[in-house]
Amino acid sequence: MESFDELVVQYQPMIQKIIRSLHIYKNKHEFYQTGLIALWEAARSFDERKGSFSNYAYTSIKGKMLSEMTQINHYKEKNILPKEEEFWEDVEGQESPLFLEKETIQTYCEGLTKKEAQWVIETFINQLSIKEIAKSEKVTVSAVKQWKLGAIKKLKGIAANHH
The missing domain is CATH 1.10.1740 (Rna Polymerase Sigma Factor; Chain: A)
Structure with missing residues (x-):
């Protein structure tokens, strides 16, 4: 050889x-x-x-x-990694997501579209996956991913303005 x-x-x-x-x-x-x-x-x-x-x-x-x-x-x-995108991906898959009350989470949803807010609530309160949200809303997985991306972008903007 x-x-x-x-x-x-x-x-x-x-x-x-x-x-x-x-x-x-x-x-x-x-x-x-x-x-x-x-x-x-x-x-x-x-x-x-x-x-x-x-x-x-x-x-x-x-x-x-x-x-x-x-x-x-x-x-x-x-392992939850500190980078923002990985944080959101990991939080979404956790069995015990952030224990925030529904009202608190809903205050974060101000300024989001109805669908973006729905992604936040379904993910963090109802603990649904992107696939489960898509199925219950009768939309594609990529549509739900777009809601997620829009929500994360806006939520990052809100967080940046508070610092």
């Missing part, structure tokens, strides 16, 4: 293609490194009697990237 440097040159396009096929836009460099590690591990453990190396490398690289994605998502689910 070729040297590892030669394998890197040969399989670099495959690693990039797998990154694109998995729709990885954040942390591309880290996932590229994960791909190189998987290629190295595949080169060390490959058994020629079991098929072609390119198929084995592809499966190994993609599998390691999927495993990494699962670990990252699992970590995000268990």
Whole structure:
């Protein structure tokens, strides 16, 4: 088998293609490194009697990237991160959301459209997911996501004006 440097040159396009096929836009460099590690591990453990190396490398690289994605998502689910967008995504998925009274939450809804306010109330009081809200309102998931984005943008503006 070729040297590892030669394998890197040969399989670099495959690693990039797998990154694109998995729709990885954040942390591309880290996932590229994960791909190189998987290629190295595949080169060390490959058994020629079991098929072609390119198929084995592809499966190994993609599998390691999927495993990494699962670990990252699992970590995000268990930890509330301080960035605003991630905060809102995480709060939405918590079993015990912020314990604010309905009236308090409704005061935050002043200045929001009816649909944006509905997203806030359904999410934080009724603990519904975006899919559940879409189903109950008979609209698309992307429509509810638009309500969410509008509400978050306006709520950030309100918060910024209070500081």
